[in-house]
Every structure is written in structure tokens, then in C-alpha cells.
């Protein structure tokens with residue numbers, strides 16, 4: 225049975241020293257009770273209190289770390305079934321498969337392609353997180369050499385997949401002790417891989433399509449190998465989603481510890497579009513790591529975009545600094561466009577202008593990170609707030625004209641804004657995608 229924040233608080237030193245990163249012991253206790261913090265963050269707890277609390281206060285899903293040569297990837301420790309209940313915490317890891325059956329030049333090209341899978345969207349870089357090296361050659365020495373080469377070339381944390389525990393061991397040795405890959409033993413190699421995971425303190429993936437049988441295995445294993453990842457293996461997509469959903473619900477709602485681990489799934493398909501659709505579905509429904517075998521940028525970016533949307537914190541509007549932005553070194557006759565400081569609104573405008581190579585100024589009005597229509601409905605994007613933003617930005621000093629373009633969705637405020645601000649107000653397109661043709665065809669300074 226889960227402990228309440230007060231029950232945990234009673235066992236803490238209650239000195240409010242802040243070393244755990246929280247202002248008070250009570251705040252820390254509430255986070256532990258919610259499963260969002262581990263007891264290890266308090267260095268002053270007595271061993272007696274720690275052992276009394278540790279089992280009951282452990283997060284319902286374990287946090288797993290996979291360490292690469294230049295950074296680590298963390299997954300798990302999720303606390304809610306639905307994003308809007310709170311937020312999702314550790315984004316699904318997107319891994320790209322590399323077969324060790326490829327030749328040296330093909331491995332090099334694959335690594336270069338993986339390194340290129342980095343995209344800039346709504347002000348954030350979104351990238352793949354892991355490389356998954358698969359021992360399809362059946363040659364342990366080749367597998368070890370490829371794992372080392374992929375680690376060195378991509379610098380990413382690794383997932384090592386093999387049906388041969390000896391090959392996994394050779395690859396782990398080749399990588400060196402600082403690198404801590406996730407071991408994925410397949411086809412009956414689990415028992416032999418357990419020793420390796422235990423001795424090297426590595427995370428280990430347990431594959432079993434039957435959740436009941438899987439929980440029996442993880443319950444026994446977790447004493448020796450606490451960092452486990454679960455995997456349904458090769459199931460049809462609807463079954464994978466069912467598997468992921470049942471495991472998440474059992475861990476979070478029923479406190480089923482044997483299923484309280486992140487899940488790894490494969491979204492491999494000869495058709496990259498189908499692979500991307502499957503991967504995006506798994507990201508939306510509780511996958512901890514998704515393995516793709518495509519390096520098509522258009523396919524991978526769609527999965528990363530889904531992940532970015534799902535793992536943004538719904539409690540914090542994603543916003544840009546409210547100010548006047550200059551895009552493409554605008555002259556004093558280029559247009560001034562007005563939008564809100566909601567990231568998606570601003571970057572939609574920015575990306576259209578940048579892609580069309582149209583210089584312009586964009587005034588992002590402070591609407592507390594809400595979109596144009598939401599802000600207008602909440603009376604945060606109105607003639608007064610826009611006029612204040614225009615005056616504060618001193619846009620007029622940079623312009624020969626006295627014209628401001630507002631989004632077509634708020635055409636209704638154009639007259640009152642003109643009166644309030646003394647600017648000539650033009651009504652632009654409703655969607656950002658219409659901005660380039662609007663500027664080319666309708667804009668006159």
C-alpha cells in the first residue's frame with residue numbers, strides 16, 4: 225500500500241536543509257509520495273528510516289538509465305496514465321537499428337545518417353536518442369567491433385540485441401566499463417545474460433509476450449538485476465498497444481511491481497511510412513523505447529514530432545519571449561506581423577517566413593503562452609494588449625510605414641485596434657501557411 229506524504233514526512237530529518245532540491249522536507253515527502261522522487265535524493269535519512277520507507281515509497285515504474293560514451297538516456301518513472309492528469313516525465317527513447325551484418329562502409333554511412341537525424345521544431349532540437357546494434361551476423365567478434373564503432377561514431381547510448389550471451393559479453397567488454405548499454409537477449413539467451421547484467425550492473429530487457437509469465441520472471445530477476453526493461457517481442461500492433469496499456473495500468477494503478485518497468489518495442493517495417501505510424505502509436509501509448517530500422521528523415525521526424533507533442537508539460541504553456549523578432553534582416557519597408565507568444569503560433573509564422581526567405585518583423589504579444597484564438601477568447605489578445613506590445617517594442621522606430629498585420633482569425637478586432645493604437649491595421653491570412661503568398665501578393669508598405 226502506498227504511503228502518504230505525511231507518513232513519509234514523519235520519517236525524514238525535518239531540518240529543511242534543501243539539499244534534496246526541495247525547499248522543505250514536506251515538499252520532498254509529497255513528491256516521494258507521488259512517485260516523482262526517490263528517497264536517495266535525501267542524503268540525511270537514517271538507514272532505519274530508509275529501509276522502512278524504501279519498498280513502499282519506490283516509484284511505481286522504475287527509472288532506467290542507459291549510459292553512452294558521451295551522455296546518458298533515462299526512461300521510466302512515469303506516474304500517470306494520461307498526460308493531462310499531470311504530465312509524462314521521461315520521453316520515449318527513439319532508437320535506430322544497426323545490423324552487424326552490414327559492411328564497414330555501410331556501418332559508417334548508417335552512423336552518419338543517424339547523426340543527421342536532428343531537427344529543429346518549435347524552438348527545440350529533437351533528435352534520436354539511441355542506436356540499437358543487432359547481432360544478425362551470428363559472429364560475436366563482428367558484433368563487438370560494430371557495437372564499438374557505432375558507439376564511437378554516433379556517441380549515442382546503445383541497445384545491444386543478440387541471441388548469444390557470449391556475444392553480448394564480448395560487445396560489453398569492447399565498449400569499456402564507462403559505457404552501460406541495455407542488453408536485449410533474444411531466443412533463450414536471457415539466463416546467461418542475467419549474470420552479465422548482474423556483474424556489470426547493466427540494464428536488461430526481458431522479452432515475453434505473456435504479461436503474466438513475464439511478471440513471474442521479472443519478480444525473480446529484480447533482486448539481482450534491478451534495472452529491467454520489458455518487451456512484448458513480435459506481436460501485431462494492436463496487441464503491442466494492449467500489452468503496453470495493461471502493463472502501465474498494472475504498475476501505476478495496482479502497484480504491480482513486477483510490471484513497473486519501461487517497455488521496449490520494435491516498429492520495424494520495410495515501409496518507412498508504416499514503421500513511423502506504428503512507432504508514433506507506441507509513443508502515444510506508453511512505450512519507453514521504440515526501435516526503428518529506417519533512417520528516412522521524413523519518417524523519423526514524424527515520430528519525434530509525436531513524442532515532442534505528447535511529452536510537453538500541459539501545465540506549462542510552451543512560449544517564446546514576448547518581443548519584436550527580426551527575421552532575415554528586414555528593411556524598414558518589410559512587413560510587421562503580429563502573433564502571440566505561444567511557441568507553436570510564433571514558430572509557425574517564423575518557419576513560413578524563413579522557408580520562403582521573406583524578411584519581416586514579427587511581434588510576439590505576451591498572451592502567457594496561449595494561441596491566437598485562445599488568447600483572444602480569454603481577452604489576452606485584444607486592442608489594449610497589442611497596442612501596449614507595439615509601444616513597448618518601439619517597432620515604429622525601425623519602420624518607414626505604419627502598418628501592422630494581424631492574424632485573420634482575429635479580423636474582428638482590426639477596427640478597434642486601429643483606433644486604440646493609431647496604426648493602420650491589415651488583416652492577414654488565418655493560417656501561417658498563407659503568409660508567404662499574402663506578402664508576395666498583398667503587402668504594400
Ligand code: SF4
Nearest residue numbers: 240241242244249266
Ligand atoms: S535533504 Fe532531506 S533533510 Fe534536507 S530538506 Fe530534503 S528531505 Fe529534508
